[in-house]
Amino acid sequence: MIMKSALRPPMSLLCLPLVLILGGCSVEPWVKPYERAHLADPIMSFDRNPVASGYRNHVFQIRESARGAEGGGGGGCGCN
Amino acid sequence: MTYSNILKVITGLLLGGWILAAPAISQGATEGEPAPNFTLKSRSGENIKLSELRGNVVMVNFWASWCGPCRQEMPLLEQLYDRYKDMGFTLLGVNVDEDPSAADKILKEIPVSFPILLDTRNQVSQSYEVKAMPSTFMIDRDGKLRHLHKGYMPGYENDYQEQIRSLLRE
Amino acid sequence: MAATENRWRYLAGGIALALLSALPGARTLFATVLPEDRADLMYHRYDGGGVEVDGPTLQLRKSVGEAFSVSADYAVDSISSASVDVVSMASPYTEERTETGLSVDYLHNKTLMNLSLIKSDESDYLSETGSFSVSHDMFGDLTTVTLGYSVGNDDISRNGDEDFAQTAKRQNYRVSLTQVLTKDSIMSANWETISDEGFLGSPYRSYRYLDPLSEKGYSFLPESYPRTRTSNALALRLKYYLPYRAALSGEYRYFSDTWGISANNLEFAYTHPFRDKWIFDIRYRYYTQEGADFYSDLFSRRQPFTYTARDKELSTFQSHTVGFGVSYEIKADFWQYIDHGSFNLDFDYMRYSYDDFRDITQGGVAGEEPLYSYSANVIKAYFSIWY
Numbered sequence: 109m110i111m112k113s114a115l116r117p118p119m120s121l122l123c124l125p126l127v128l129i130l131g132g133c134s135v136e137p138w139v140k141p142y143e144r145a146h147l148a149d150p151i152m153s154f155d156r157n158p159v160a161s162g163y164r165n166h167v168f169q170i171r172e173s174a175r176g177a178e179g180g181g182g183g184g185c186g187c188n
Numbered sequence: 189m190t191y192s193n194i195l196k197v198i199t200g201l202l203l204g205g206w207i208l209a210a211p212a213i214s215q216g217a218t219e220g221e222p223a224p225n226f227t228l229k230s231r232s233g234e235n236i237k238l239s240e241l242r243g244n245v246v247m248v249n250f251w252a253s254w255c256g257p258c259r260q261e262m263p264l265l266e267q268l269y270d271r272y273k274d275m276g277f278t279l280l281g282v283n284v285d286e287d288p289s290a291a292d293k294i295l296k297e298i299p300v301s302f303p304i305l306l307d308t309r310n311q312v313s314q315s316y317e318v319k320a321m322p323s324t325f326m327i328d329r330d331g332k333l334r335h336l337h338k339g340y341m342p343g344y345e346n347d348y349q350e351q352i353r354s355l356l357r358e
Numbered sequence: 359m360a361a362t363e364n365r366w367r368y369l370a371g372g373i374a375l376a377l378l379s380a381l382p383g384a385r386t387l388f389a390t391v392l393p394e395d396r397a398d399l400m401y402h403r404y405d406g407g408g409v410e411v412d413g414p415t416l417q418l419r420k421s422v423g424e425a426f427s428v429s430a431d432y433a434v435d436s437i438s439s440a441s442v443d444v445v446s447m448a449s450p451y452t453e454e455r456t457e458t459g460l461s462v463d464y465l466h467n468k469t470l471m472n473l474s475l476i477k478s479d480e481s482d483y484l485s486e487t488g489s490f491s492v493s494h495d496m497f498g499d500l501t502t503v504t505l506g507y508s509v510g511n512d513d514i515s516r517n518g519d520e521d522f523a524q525t526a527k528r529q530n531y532r533v534s535l536t537q538v539l540t541k542d543s544i545m546s547a548n549w550e551t552i553s554d555e556g557f558l559g560s561p562y563r564s565y566r567y568l569d570p571l572s573e574k575g576y577s578f579l580p581e582s583y584p585r586t587r588t589s590n591a592l593a594l595r596l597k598y599y600l601p602y603r604a605a606l607s608g609e610y611r612y613f614s615d616t617w618g619i620s621a622n623n624l625e626f627a628y629t630h631p632f633r634d635k636w637i638f639d640i641r642y643r644y645y646t647q648e649g650a651d652f653y654s655d656l657f658s659r660r661q662p663f664t665y666t667a668r669d670k671e672l673s674t675f676q677s678h679t680v681g682f683g684v685s686y687e688i689k690a691d692f693w694q695y696i697d698h699g700s701f702n703l704d705f706d707y708m709r710y711s712y713d714d715f716r717d718i719t720q721g722g723v724a725g726e727e728p729l730y731s732y733s734a735n736v737i738k739a740y741f742s743i744w745y
Contacts, residue, residue, distance in 0.1 A: 138500070140314075143310070145253075146541055148252075148255070152605050154607075159417045160702070164738075171677075173650070174611065174619075175591065176551075176552050176613070179504075179532070187255045188340065257391065
């Protein structure tokens, strides 16, 4: 099925971060801070080399119409 | 069903899941309570038991090889240990790496003289309910947990020093 | 359309405000760390489809105090273009594009804020963009939510035509959620809406229409683009740690906009460290796109009253990209200011095949020329240091 019209961002999706914050303080983390060795490994980073991946995304953006949703932080050691 | 409606349903389910999955808040090892006892093997081979150190002020620091702030803190902990070790103070560096050779690598770069204990199965981390890396627990001469520090930011070492001195005076 | 966009703006602003006010008070829980201090110097080269682009990129990042991290970057692209569009309708050209950027990160408890400015400059295109984002860790640092906003202004001119001066304005809204799933896996969902208005086409390109009076059977007239465009993209990323120390990752993105373009891309990557110092990466990416409503390789007749485009970037096509990377780590025991460094080499081989864009340089009956396809090689060599 091909969507020809633009996707409208649903309001519920926007409220998600808000509810997460309000409800978030009471959840017990199921991955403990001392169990994050693998997640802290540089090979598990979404963007290990930002300069190279930035250029790679740029090369695709010039030739293609799609753009956006290329970033996002988080993960890692979760220290402090 | 339109894409917009599908997204709304999925979001609703996700929200519901998050809220329902939230169990009650549980406290970590609490200040004022006796610090959980443990026996761990140290890097030098001998076993160290916390209860045998009663009468001393004990600072227990949980650290890992992959934790940046932990590595930043190490030289400062060494300074504190050096300064107060002859006054009835001891510092235990509890390493939580599954593979102890990871700790060896770090200690080669940042050598320390205080005992390094290996909590490879994370049992002590669990009993102390460690909630941040690094975590530092100050235990008084009676074996009671007095101060809890989560994480490390430059300046914490001043707080550590103040607390050690006041606990030593007791 | 304007009313919905305003609502979106207020909501995004409201969420940002909620995030900032949710910062813990007396019971301070410091979490999250600033981005690492590092410097990267890269040489990149793109070669394919008659286009050659190469140049350096330099990026420096340094933390200042405990709460700030500053980054500056500089890149130059030297472009030499004899692409199929250029050869069909104009003459090959060379061009140089310079990009400069400055970025500041501020860390407060579990919240990381970023402000950045980027400027891109070439002889006929000047683009300036400002971005702001807020990122917050929660759930025992298992979840990170990020909100971002960018606004940009473009000044478009035409080489050889002093009187041509157009502008375009862009606004981006981003939401992203990163979630640690298990001690070996992590996922990320990203949404971005981009809204442009102004001159969105090219001052040089023309559309093609059937013209029985012309010798070749077709003639050209300047394109006409809509003055607004709104696009939405949703991407899902997953990374998984393999027990022998390797990482597998997958990404899917769906894109759709008000020009009638929709696209899907899927990418897989595998990272394999070897011994102590080597890291190998292999990647595969598949991209497919359905063209814009007002795109056509050959219009049946002149179109004075509708939008017209013959930019292959807006057509229906697929692309496959295969990539390979090698990284070698260098321990910097010889210099106390450097922690470690790495030397890296990256290759990408890209192949584009168009379903409704024809290569008119090949000649033939109008509308029956062979469909266009091309391949390109991208090579990157870069040196990174951490301090």
